[in-house]
Amino acid sequence: xxxxVVGAGYGLKDWLAQRITGVVMAVFTLIMFAAALGxxxxxxxxxxxxxxxGFIRFLSFLFIVSLCYHAWVGVRDIWMDYLNxxxxxxxxxxxxxxxxVGYAGWAIQIIWRL
Amino acid sequence: xxxxxxxxxxxxYRYDPDQDAKPYMxxxxxxxxxxxRKLLDAMVKLKAQxxxxxxxxxxxxxxxxxxxxxxxxxxxxxxxxxxxxxxxxKPIVLRPLxxxxxxxxxxxxxxxxxxxxxxxxxxxxxxxxxxERERLQSPEDRDELNGLYECILCACCSxxxxxxxxxxxxxxxxxxxLAAYRFIADTRDQAxxxxxxxxxxxxxxxxxxxxxxxxxxxxxxxxxxxxxxxIKEMMVRRAI
Numbered sequence: 001x002x003x004x005v006v007g008a009g010y011g012l013k014d015w016l017a018q019r020i021t022g023v024v025m026a027v028f029t030l031i032m033f034a035a036a037l038g039x040x041x042x043x044x045x046x047x048x049x050x051x052x053x054g055f056i057r058f059l060s061f062l063f064i065v066s067l068c069y070h071a072w073v074g075v076r077d078i079w080m081d082y083l084n085x086x087x088x089x090x091x092x093x094x095x096x097x098x099x100x101v102g103y104a105g106w107a108i109q110i111i112w113r114l
Numbered sequence: 115x116x117x118x119x120x121x122x123x124x125x126x127y128r129y130d131p132d133q134d135a136k137p138y139m140x141x142x143x144x145x146x147x148x149x150x151r152k153l154l155d156a157m158v159k160l161k162a163q164x165x166x167x168x169x170x171x172x173x174x175x176x177x178x179x180x181x182x183x184x185x186x187x188x189x190x191x192x193x194x195x196x197x198x199x200x201x202x203x204k205p206i207v208l209r210p211l212x213x214x215x216x217x218x219x220x221x222x223x224x225x226x227x228x229x230x231x232x233x234x235x236x237x238x239x240x241x242x243x244x245x246e247r248e249r250l251q252s253p254e255d256r257d258e259l260n261g262l263y264e265c266i267l268c269a270c271c272s273x274x275x276x277x278x279x280x281x282x283x284x285x286x287x288x289x290x291x292l293a294a295y296r297f298i299a300d301t302r303d304q305a306x307x308x309x310x311x312x313x314x315x316x317x318x319x320x321x322x323x324x325x326x327x328x329x330x331x332x333x334x335x336x337x338x339x340x341x342x343x344x345i346k347e348m349m350v351r352r353a354i
Contacts, residue, residue, distance in 0.1 A: 004283055004284070006284050006315055006317050006318055007312075007315055007318070008315050008317075009311070009314055009315065010314070010316060011314055011315055011316040011319060011320035012314055012320075012346070012349045012350065012353055013353075014320070015320050015346065016350060080281075080316060080317070080321070081276075081281070081321070
């Protein structure tokens with residue numbers, strides 16, 4: 001007989017992190033809009049100079065890490081909502097994590113190369 | 115009287131596992147009198163016309179929660195739903211509460227729902243010796259329970275919640291979580307930490323994605339989403 005087990009004793013940190021990363025992304029988006037209005041995207045040179053700024057690099061790194069963490073909680077929730085097989089869930093959780101970590105490194109490399 | 119002796123069409127979900135291979139929708143027409151003001155009145159007429167139609171009902175005034183069903187696609191209590199509220203000329207579609215096993219017609223098996231309700235220990239836990247008369251609260255502390263204690267466990271909310279549809283065995287559901295917060299918010303209860311521990315689980319509490327179907331359908335006008343938010347808020351306060 002398969003017994004139903006619940007009581008993993010976690011969940012709050014991910015829920016909270018999803019909210020906080022959401023705020024980080026919203027703030028970054030507003031900064032990018034403001035920068036665009038201020039002419040930072042007017043030419044390739046202006047864009048390169050803007051992205052070379054240390055503070056913007058710091059923020060863009062935070063944004064990408066936030067995006068990936070946010071996506072991790074969201075995608076994990078979808079697997080948990082709809083998939084009943086624990087083996088399949090574990091497989092997809094691992095795949096999602098690996099993909100997101102890979103994407104984070106790749107995205108930062110692209111943005112910092114500008 | 116807008117309802118005076120009018121004919122109303124119904125489309126009713128029928129399923130008798132002993133006789134039917136699968137469920138089907140039955141068209142029935144019923145003649146209503148001006149005194150038949152609520153949907154339950156009309157259903158009692160229907161039952162008189164065809165006594166094989168099965169549904170639960172008891173108090174007929176929104177207190178017992180027996181006659182919860184899916185009315186034109188939205189969960190509600192038949193006894194609180196006015197016949198006036200339906201568009202004229204269109205059949206009224208009645209189905210059992212979604213997501214629970216059907217026993218017969220509009221009657222569902224609520225075992226899973228009550229299992230989740232029981233899992234939150236829906237009773238006061240206080241290990242102090244009981245006082246001679248009663249455990250008193252200040253009026254302000256008592257006010258904390260408003261909007262929580264009124265739940266009649268009709269299951270309209272939990273059975274309108276997709277998270278409860280997909281994981282009824284693991285997600286406590288809006289009704290259970292509202293009841294959980296009713297005891298967490300009670301100053302006479304001494305098991306707050308254990309109650310929060312019991313809920314800190316990615317399935318039991320955190321399957322709630324705040325879509326608020328529960329708030330939309332609650333026939334008592336309660337707000338389980340707000341109660342769930344308060345549980346999360348208490349967990350955050352406890353953790354940081």
